Amino acid sequence: METTTDALLAQVTPYAEAGSIRPGRQTDAIDGVCPRIVAEPTTGPELSEILQWASTERLAVGVRGGGTKLTWGRCPGPIDVALSTARLNKVVEHRHGDLTATIEAGATLTQVNEVLGIHRQWLPLDPPWPERATVGGVVATNDSGPSRHWHGAPRDLIIGVTLARPDGALAKAGGIVVKNVAGYDLSRLMTGAFGSLGVIVDATFKVTPVAVSSRTLTVDLDSIEALEPALAAVMASSLTPSAVELACPPARLLVRFQSVDQAVEKQAEEARRLMEAATNGRVLVAADEAEREVWADHASRWDVDGTLLKVSTLPRALVSTLTWLRDQCDRQGLQAAAQGRAGLAVFDVRLDGPAEAQGKLIDALRDRLPIGDGSVVVRRASQDVREVVDPWGPLGDGEGVMQLIKQRFDPDLRLNSGRGPV
């Protein structure tokens, strides 16, 4: 017989008294699933003890941070305990001379960068919703933004992790130094795992100086096809942009340079020359307030409901994939918009329309992009869409090992069950 919520709470009275555990409310729901209990530990050891208890009681545990990606991944099963990182939110240490920082999972990116900013440094991750997205959530989803072009994704920046295993044991891997090959790299294994292997307690990253100067070129082109020469002109040059973004429709390329004044000016000028020679598009160079507006506009395209796909292709196949998407969507009455890392050929697609048609399009796109040559993952979608298409899709040859890793870490499959890739 299932233990009642009150009986469960009674088992953990000390935590309840400390305000770390309380009954779940609808506002605590993870992808619509309301947890019976919410735990909000303030320290790693406390989090570990709560997980240990949940493990002994064989309770299903879901993890939540800032709540910006709760509908990402597959729909979760019933959740007994929602483990929230809301109160585990300190910047533990910013070693500015070493360009590293250790940060608890629940800190938001905005909070982190306020602290790092004191020494004119930042954690160079700019995914959507920085004021709410937490470090734990960004690592768990390996999410990133335009700056990934130069600085990399969370998996490129993480150098150490403290994690709580599903059985509650606290383990660490990596360290606080930027170069370190001692032991298996569990930091990277946790990155992008959607919390399926353990709960991130804190993570240590390489951080970087804030650039003193910045310019952004905006190139508006007549068609998606015209992106090809524009992009080629930048990528084949020896320019060192910090971001190369696309946005369709219309057919826009954003190229950003961040460095010292002179370097930024000269590179922006060189890039403008190359773009004008390669296209007949309009090239605008923005700085200061105008530049902030360009990026705010770019980011605002995110704050729209609908399905969100993450698509990766070979660089050479980027534009042909975009035109294929446009043509297919036109034919099937779907609305699509694409946005993302043009220089890396990794981008997001927003999709709207009947669930069946969306499912068909996603399947067809997956056929076009076999594992290795690309991938299509449904990040966010309504339940209707997720009923007709698996959000993760094929994981390739590695799937067997991935399942075995999950089983070794979480033999009862109780942690974030169902949501992640395994």
Add this chain to the structure above:
Amino acid sequence: MDTSLISALTEIVGADHVVTNDAERATYDTDGLAKLRSTPGLVVLPGTAAEVQQVVRSCHDAGVPFVARGQGTGLSGGALPHPDGVLIVMTRLNRILDLDIANRRITVEPGITNLEVTNAAAPHGYYYAPDPSSQVICSIGGNVAENSGGAHCLKYGFTVHHVVGVEAVLPDGEMVRIGGPALDPPGLDLLGVLVGSEGTLAVVTKVTLRLLRKPASVKTLLAAFDSTEAAGNAVSGIIAEGIIPAAVEMMDRMTIEASEAAVHPNFPQAEALLIVELDGAEAEVTELFDGVTRVCQEAHAKEIRIAESEEQRARFWLGRKAAFAAMGRVSPSYYVQDGVIPRTRLPEVLRRIRELGDEAGLRIGNVFHAGDGNLHPLVCYDDRVDGQADLAERVANDILTICLDVGGSITGEHGVGADKAKHMPKMFTDVDLDTMQLVRCAFDPNHLCNPDKIFPTPRLCGEVPGPYRQHPAEAAGLAARL
């Protein structure tokens, strides 16, 4: 070794590529770390990925351990053979399979050397960024196993940042492709954990790497200082300016002299030398270079030389990269240590290392990647003097303790291998190590793939724990287990 396994493997790779006789097998008994020796039970040199797969499968079926070996330049005994096992030498798999400039990728077999990759891309204006000092001879497969770095990883990262896909044979003989030329393969980051796993999780048979555009401008300077502390302060000063150079390398008097004797780079006489290299857009390099020069002057550099030509720059690097090998000129034997510290602790740690050497009566040379705090102290000794080798090893171990004291690591790029497994408990708790070995158990529950490396105490894996559960995708009717 079981004769039926020997015949099976001979059948697979051909009699010409099997080494059975004692004397020849003994030539494989060590990698770059000569103090550890173990003659392999059998040596095979497969010529194709398919042969590697069959070899691994045969070993697995026979329950015989196997160790993959590239060029054997590793410095932690990571490729130390197993006396009752098969050594799989990968050097015949040395082809470039696909140079794909349009996608900025190259796919190679693991036996090819690091430098050959860059050489293949160079005519197109591209290069492969990680550049370990042994790049002329070390193999890409070994780089993948060790997550090799090099002088330029300060700015460009390590092997793990540049490998986008591999084909690998799992310890049970299954061949898998993980990742590929496109970024972000879905699912768990298997590449992230495979790269740097020191050959304990799989045998890699193909590697797809990112290529980078050659920088528009490269400027390199050499700054001479009266003390390693002053040079260390200059390194901190450069970082504090917000400058991330492509490389910041330091050498001390002993390694400068050794290098001078061996390859004559014409370095200035000094207690410490910094080599600082900036690369990128012309204007950026010019402006930041002025900043670096100023910081070095403020840190009391007594001489600053700027490479005026590519030839002179190459000479600076020759002097740096030859330093390890050159130590033979100044000491009969030396112990190469590899430890990491937070770079702000450089002056303090260098002082403590010097004190250790003084107490033991041994000379310690220092040549290292100062920008990322990766030290390579060279503890000199004379193995003809009784007890000196042991003393040198003790001093080298004490250096690791210092690194850990200040929050560092026992290895930055040489790996744990067979040599440092005993030090792992100083850096990690039992739970940490146990958790890492959950990964090992998922890949290699029978401990056949390069056993006895990294972990001081192997974990008993047992059966895959837990009951079979239907996967959510299966439940939804979206996928099936075949």
